[in-house]
Amino acid sequence: MRILVSSEPDDEVGADLLSQLPGVDVVRYDPTAAELDDDQRGADVLIPPYRGSHRPIRLLSQLPKLSYVQLLTAGADEWSGDVPAEKLLVNARGAVAGPVSEWVLSAILALYRQWPALTRYQDTATWAHRRVAADTLAGKRVLIVGAGAIGWAVARRMPAFDAETTLVASSARAGVHGPDELPALIGDHDIIVLTLPLTPATTGLVDKTFLAAMRDDTVLVNASRGGIIDTEALVSELQTERIRAALDVTDPEPLPRDHPLWTSPGVIISPHMSRTVPGTNALCYQVAAEQIHQHLDGRIPTNIVTERRTK
Incomplete structure (x- = not known):
């Protein structure tokens, strides 16, 4: 399974954590980029970055093999209207x-x-x-x-x-x-x-x-x-x-x-910072890794988002 993880500093902990999962190939990407390269386009899973998670929404159309979007937030409203219903959308409920x-x-x-x-x-x-x-x-x-x-x-x-x-x-x-x-x-x-x-x-x-x-x-x-x-x-x-x-x-x-x-x-x-304390990004990625591990085991992730917004 190829997983796209942001190349930004806050996401380093996630790349390290996910790379320890068996059967996972972590590929880094720039969430501000307009285009993905061929290696990135082959990803099965997209993880939006820890900060400014909505930025890679425009990249969805460049991921033909995408089957799963793993969020690092409890809220899924920014993504739920853009991720097709046939693809898994999973949040990080409980992390923060x-x-x-x-x-x-x-x-x-x-x-x-x-x-x-x-x-x-x-x-x-x-x-x-x-x-x-x-x-x-x-x-x-x-x-x-x-x-x-x-x-x-x-x-x-x-x-x-x-x-x-x-x-x-x-x-x-x-x-x-x-x-x-x-x-x-x-x-x-x-x-x-x-x-x-x-x-x-x-x-x-x-x-x-x-x-x-x-x-x-x-x-x-x-x-x-x-x-x-x-x-x-x-x-x-x-x-x-x-x-x-x-x-x-x-x-x-x-x-x-x-x-x-x-x-x-x-x-x-306060400026949307209630979750922001030292180590919050690690907490979010720990939940993300748990959800992806469940998916790799053939189980339905416990944090799957069932109610989608429309745009």
Whole structure:
């Protein structure tokens, strides 16, 4: 099996790891190139690069033998509309659950303990004792929308802060509510965390109606994809200062410099970096290698993407 692995520095660890699999021939490629050479065109598997994974989409048409695309991300939305249905599309679900769940906790605590305001006071050398209204996570009810690896990782960390969690997913199961129950749950929680994939069913899920159902001073945390939130509706709600938000992703992305979301009250924004900690690329490639090994053994990869977007 010939596998295309990016030649960029972040992907060196992946080339080393995959080359240890029996029956695998690792071929490096430049994800910024417009054309593949003959050796690269013979690949069976394409792995998009760790950074800027959407860049090689244009190379799909140059891979006549391609049967499998292995992503290094949990989200598959950038690729699902371009990879033909007869070819395998597999994600790296579970690889970054730890780093992303840490980001979720840090974002909630930053808002509750008023770190953005305190940092601004520090910039002016102001001793802001009793000038901010800090809060505690203890006793709060947290609604996690998306019960995959990241959602469960967030849920496992909440008891350490004496917070209570409720999980919602695309289908009901033990300990997880179904999507039909979501509207009734929104107003009963202090924090809503989004850790679900972007699909046709979830695009624009957090719309004007969803936001209006949130109780006053709810914190909305998006660690999934920007398109799950109606940005215009969120900006309007933030302007009322009724709710707050922590966003690692936005729609559009990158967020234009003049976008009103930047200056909306009660929001903190990070530039799609919740998974980015030392060693994250190795974690992603470890999951990728596991999935490819399953495929080599004649099994269906456990992280296969079944729901495809259309473009």
